Each structure stands twice: as C-alpha cells, then as structure tokens.
Amino acid sequence: MNQRQLTLLLVDDDSMIVESLGPLLERSGFHVITASTGEEALTKVQAHHPDVIVMDVLMPRMNGREALRRMRKSNIWIPTILLTQVGEASERAVAL
Numbered sequence: 001m002n003q004r005q006l007t008l009l010l011v012d013d014d015s016m017i018v019e020s021l022g023p024l025l026e027r028s029g030f031h032v033i034t035a036s037t038g039e040e041a042l043t044k045v046q047a048h049h050p051d052v053i054v055m056d057v058l059m060p061r062m063n064g065r066e067a068l069r070r071m072r073k074s075n076i077w078i079p080t081i082l083l084t085q086v087g088e089a090s091e092r093a094v095a096l
Contacts, residue, residue, distance in 0.1 A: 007031045007048060011041040011055035011064065012083070021054075038062030042070060050078060057084035 008030040012018050015036070022032045033048055035041040039062050041055060057064040064082050071078065 005029065005031045006051040007033065009033050009035060009041065009044055009048065009050040009053045009055075009078075011035045011038070011053065011059075011067070013037060013056065013059040017056070025054075038064060038067035041067050045071060045076060045078065053078050053080040055080060055082055057082050 006029070008025055010018060010022055010025065010032055011034070012021075013036050018034050018036070022034060025032050030052075033044055033050065035044045036059075038055075038059055041053070044050070045053070055064040055067065064084075068080055068082065071080075
C-alpha cells in the first residue's frame with residue numbers, strides 16, 4: 001500500500017533557513033513547497049492545500065502570527081508550527 005507523501009509549506013523570509021531546512025524536511029519524506037512572505041504563504045495555502053505549515057513569526061509586512069490569524073479567520077485549520085528566535089515568554093504566549 002502506497003502512502004501519500006505529505007505536503008509541507010515552509011515559510012521564512014531568511015533564504016538560509018529555507019535552503020537548509022527545506023532539504024532536511026524533504027529527506028524526512030515531505031514534499032516541501034516554500035514561501036518567503038506571509039502574503040505568499042496565504043496564496044500557497046489556497047493553491048496547494050498543504051498538510052502542515054512551518055512558518056517564521058518575524059517576517060516583514062505580514063508576520064507569521066497575522067498570516068495564521070487570517071487562515072483561521074478563513075476557517076483554514078492546517079496544523080501550523082511557528083518558528084521564532086525570540087526567547088521572550090510574552091512573544092511565545094502571543095504566538096499561541
């Protein structure tokens with residue numbers, strides 16, 4: 001029985017993160033699509049319907065929290081992991 005390959009949307013404005021994390025996730029068995037902005041992430045979600053999203057919080061223009069807020073408001077409930085380099089508990093609480 002062949003299992004369907006899960007599609008993962010990786011969203012980060014830092015190309016170094018995408019270039020290192022993307023191939024690692026592909027080697028782990030995911031089909032990886034990428035976006036570099038919150039706006040692009042929203043477009044890719046509509047076009048590709050990923051199974052999971054890994055998204056940076058701190059991006060210019062539309063940050064990861066706002067992109068996730070817009071997805072939830074549109075009734076899109078794809079499991080999402082938010083990445084951030086911010087260590088503050090208050091930032092983690094806001095993301096949750």
